[in-house]
Structure formats: structure tokens, C-alpha cells
Amino acid sequence: MSSKKPTVYDVAKEAGVSIASVSRALRKPESVRPATRELIDRAIERLGYVPSGSAQSLAARRTGVIGLFMSNLDELDDLQDFTLSSVDDARVKIDPTHHTDYHRNDSLYYDQVLRGCELETWRRGLSLMVNLGLDRNEKGLTQLAGEMAGKVDGLIVMARSVPDSTLEFLKRRVPVVMVADAPSDNEAGYDLVRVSNRKGMRKLVQHLIDTHHVDDFAYIAGPDDSPDNHKRYVGFCEGLRSRDINPETVPIYRAGFSFTVARTITLDMVTRHKIPRALVCANDQMALGVCKALTDSNIRIPQDVIVTGFDGIKESETNAPRITTVSQPMRNLGRAAVSTMVQRLENPDAEPYAIELPVTLLLRESSEGEISKKRPATNI
Amino acid sequence: MSSKKPTVYDVAKEAGVSIASVSRALRKPESVRPATRELIDRAIERLGYVPSGSAQSLAARRTGVIGLFMSNLDELDDLQDFTLSSVDDARVKIDPTHHTDYHRNDSLYYDQVLRGCELETWRRGLSLMVNLGLDRNEKGLTQLAGEMAGKVDGLIVMARSVPDSTLEFLKRRVPVVMVADAPSDNEAGYDLVRVSNRKGMRKLVQHLIDTHHVDDFAYIAGPDDSPDNHKRYVGFCEGLRSRDINPETVPIYRAGFSFTVARTITLDMVTRHKIPRALVCANDQMALGVCKALTDSNIRIPQDVIVTGFDGIKESETNAPRITTVSQPMRNLGRAAVSTMVQRLENPDAEPYAIELPVTLLLRESSEGEISKKRPATNI
DNA sequence: TTGTATGCGTTATCAG
């Protein structure tokens, strides 16, 4: 319809005032006489004027946008070229089996954190810009993240989605908040939002020992380069030591956070009759794989073997039996990240923040056996 | 560290060239002599220069950002004020029962569409800006969406997340792509991306009649103001008529897409002994509610009653029995929306697009009974 | 190929 987007000039002319007044009427309405304000509002209404975000940002030196950078690479697996076509019919498909495509489960984790970011930015009147960092090489990643950094006031980065060098680069331009556990605590000049991996795992282990008198463990670990994985293992050891069990007596199996690998490993354990009383897994996916293997081998959970996970993904709850796990406050991770970023923006020179969110140990059938049905636990 | 962010001027000075060359070196590297390009690249590197997105957008008259506006209001229910605190411990909770908080299932739908948008914007080198439109009144909504419209090249709007008036307003400023079915086809001046609701439901009904000889239906409908719901019902009727069944003989129950309401309704039907051979639901949540009610009443699915859903959410697959449903290509909805927007931006004066994505009828145990285990169906 | 100058649409500073 209208050929060009109206600008302040158009509005000013239409209202018979100067552009300065228009700007004021929008930003500080009380600083302009009601009569003229009325005039301006009308003009705006008539023209359908909407301020240009770019110009606003440029002049005000802030965008009101916070960036979220995530990687989760498994997306690439099923990223086929997509083109619009006119196919338009309903296909029929007999759906023969349960799709155990657990490989995409961490997407769910990201979704939740993302949702938390959306909520908190919304609540604060900010916008959220989301960018995936997929298959690119480091140079491409840096460039992509750089472009983003140019468009936002601050960047929230999910764990391990960019290499350290890129992070260094980004930090030079905008404040960065990492959502992740970090190798050492006061690592670098960025803020940190994380969960109590260590304490959660420790408490879990102590519970198994105190309540179920477990003294025969095995640990299914994630990838070595994952700080989360590391912290959980540390917590695991702490728990053991606190009850006078030497962690070095406990076998560790590395399954890289993978359902399939965990399953294979467990099947192998079954074959070799080397099954412990409790299998503690560094995440839920692996716990699910372990359960699958055990169930298929007619080994009872938890009567024969106790299985535990970590994260609290949906499947840990829909699985049979439901899996005892340490649930992360994923939504709140996102909200905390945004809140931290806002603080940082308001206070650029403060010391690096490092906030740690509490986790919740969820005791369920995979360790407790039958649980009496009380009222549902509230969850956040 | 560095007090101010470097600009083109800084780079130009550092490299001993003009700002134009710097700009060119970034935009069209081949249009600048390798030697000077090298010079510039070095300077950029040294200064850690990142172009200002705002300035770029302002000068280039495009932002490279696409906006996604969603509403899903159930978020508000659990949106408590969130503040950073130093709570830092692991809580323990006995998790006594399966949380059937199905009320949050459509979040999953949104997540998937969103994910599709992320993928496609990424693939095209664009950015995605996400905004929630929560509890605001119409005026607030319009303002929020308006602000967003000022920051993006185009706006993708999820079904029913803004009132029509707001839509009209937005359309005056940026191209709009709706993700939704629409009451009448060539409704207004915006583009449309939707799925074959009608055809999917029709095919489902025909299958039930042809294969299972069902001649005794009941229909569990969603909210009246949902075009999706409406189209599905139309398809339902078409399917019946195509097999010489008069749709008017089929009772309709309105459950507003709600698990709980559907469950209640079904329990009532059980009490009154008015259970048909097949219960066709307008979405999966309701189908899940129906199943719950039937199972609790010791009624067998599908031997006694066939139950079907629509959407293909995760729970339709993890439920026991798995629910026959018409699955929507949610990811592709997002990707199609972005693709459509890109086309629109390249071709502003084209006729309104209206693309319709095919759905897939997934036959599962809630209608078929035991299904032989073949290889898993591939899903996109 | 490279440099100069102008415009993009707002905000903000100063006078009036």
C-alpha cells in the first residue's frame, strides 16, 4: 500500500511540529504539552508510524536486544535442504515401532533454556535474538558470532558452543554470559551461570549409600572435555569418600553422554556378569540406555540393579521404570542468564558474576522401587 | 579493557586508508586490491573491530533479521518473579507420581516450529528474533509487536497470537507471514503457511471406515475459534460423506483442546454407556485424556474403542497404547515460514503466497492393535 | 582501485 515507511520527518510535518517533539512525545510524553502530544499521536496513528529500530539503536547506543548463541550440533544430522514445493496431500504411514531417537534429547534441554531466556527478556521489555552455530569451522563460527555481537547489547553463550578463542574475540566487543559449568571457577572475564552439578551428584550418592546401603557402584561417565561431566564425577567421588568408600575402587565406563554407547556397555557388563549394585550415570540419556539393556536382559530395576541419571529430561519420567535423577532448573538457567546479563549491562565494571542454581534430587522407581502415590510434586 | 568500540574510522586510520575501502573490504573483498585488503584485515584484527549492526541496517535499509512472534499463553501460569539469589544446594524430593501436566504440551509444538525457523534462518545467513506476546492487552500487544516490527525485515506470526487489528497495523510496516490455517483462504494481504488439516483428517476417517469398518463415531472438538479445529472437522465430515455416512448423525463433544476436559467428557460417556466404536479427537492432548479415561475404566483400546488424535506430539508416541494420529511437520512449518518470508522480501509485489504442507497419517496401536515390528519409520 | 561526500532515521544537546 504505502510506498515508503514514514519517518519522524513525515510525522513532524503531518503534525506541524519539529522532529524533536515527535521524538520526545515517544520517549518522555510528560515533557511535552498535552495538546501537541495529542497532535503528534494523531499523526502517528494516521501514518502508521513505527520508529526504526536501527536508527534508534544507532543513536541511543543500545539495541535492547540480547543474543543467545547455541550450538547443538546433532541438528545437522537431519538438516536436509528444504524447498517450498506444492506437495499437498496426506501420506499414510504405519508406524511400526517406538522411535528411540534419543540422540535429539539435548535439544530439549536447549529448548528449555531458550524458553527461559524468552520469558525473562519479555518480562524486562527486551528482545531476544537466537542464533545457531552449526557445522561451521572456527573461522565461520567466529564470524557468525561476531555478526551477532554487532547486533546485540550482550551475548549469552551456551556451554561449549564456541571455542575459547572465539569467546575471547567476542568479549572484546560485548559482555558475555556463559551458561555452563567451567573448568576452574574464576576462569576468565565473563559471567557464569551454572547448576550445582557437584552437590547434586554427591547428595545422590549419599542417599544411595545411606538409604539403600549400596556399596558396589559403577560410574557411567560422559565425555572428558565436558566440565559438567567432570563436576559430576567430582561430586560422585565426594559422596563416596564422605561414607568411607574409596572412589578408586569404583569402575568407570565412558559412554560420552550417549544412549547407544551406554546400552552397549551395559550389555557387555551383563555378558561378563560384572554388574554392580548401582549404576550411576552422568546424564539421563545414558541412564535410559542402561535401563534398556538391563530390561532386555531380564534384569530387574531396582531390585537387581539401581540406575540413576542426571538432568531430569522428560524421558527420565516417561521411562518404565521412571529414573531417579538430579534435575536441573533448565528454564531458570535461561532466566538467570538474562538476569545476569542485565545486571552486567547496568554495571559494566563489576566483578565477574558466577551464580549457581540449585538442583533437585528426584527419587523415583529406578532406585526406590514402588513409590506411594501422594500428591504430585510441584515443579518449576 | 578497551574503552570504546572501534569503528570504521578507527580501522581506516589504523590501516591508512579511507573508510570506504574498509567498508568495501568487508562487503565486496574482490573489489579491493589484495594488498590493501591485507592491510585492512590486519587493522581489523588488531582492533577487534566488529561492524555495528544498527549502523549497517540503517545505511543498508535492511536488518538481516527475521522476527518470530508467538503467544502461547499458558506460559504465564508458571511465570513467577525470578530473582537471582544465592541459594546453592541440592534439594531432595520424592517424586511420587507421573506428572501429567499436559497443559504445557503446545509449548512443544511451538518449540519445534521455532527450531525450524532457527535452522532455516541460519542456513540463509539471517538472524532470528523471538518475542513472546504474553498477557498484554491489545494495546500492549500492538506496541510490543510494533517495536519488533521496527527491528526486523519481516515478521512471522504464530496463529492467533495477535488480534486482527494488530495484524493490520503490522502489515503496514513489514511483510507478515502467518503460521496458521485461516478461516477463508485468500483472507488478507499476508502470506500463509499451514498444513493439510482437512485432508489429513479426511484420510484418517476413511481409513477407519475402510479398514476397520467403523460406522459409529464420536468427535471430540477443539475451541470454536480455532481455524485448525474447524478445518479438521470439515475434513472429518468429508471423510464420512465420502463413505455415505451422514455427519449429522455423529455426536460432537467440545473439549477445547484440553486433556482434562476430554478426560472428563469421556468418563461421563462411560457412565452413560454411550461409547462409540471410534473416538476421533481434534488434537493429541484430548486423545490422551480420552485414553486415560478409558484405561481407568478398564475399557480396552482399540478392541473396545478406537482412539485417534491429531498433531503428532511426543506424548502420542510414548503413551500406552501409542496413539494413531495425523502428524504435522512442525519443524518444516518453521522452515517454510522463513522461506516464504525470504521470497516475499525478494519479491515484495508478488501475489500473497499460501503454501500448505502435507501431513502424515501415523497408524499406531490405538487404532490398529498390535503392529508388527518392522524397521522404524523415518521421520523428518 | 580508492577517496569524498551524502544520506539513513533517531536521540540528545543547546539555544530560544
Added chain:
DNA sequence: CTGATAACGCATACAA
């Protein structure tokens, strides 16, 4: 309270 006017950081047509 209102109106000129100078940034804001970059792209680009035009000149050199």
C-alpha cells in the same frame, strides 16, 4: 515547552 542541529557508524553514488 519547542525547535534547530550535531552526532551515531556505515553504505554507496560519484569523482578522482
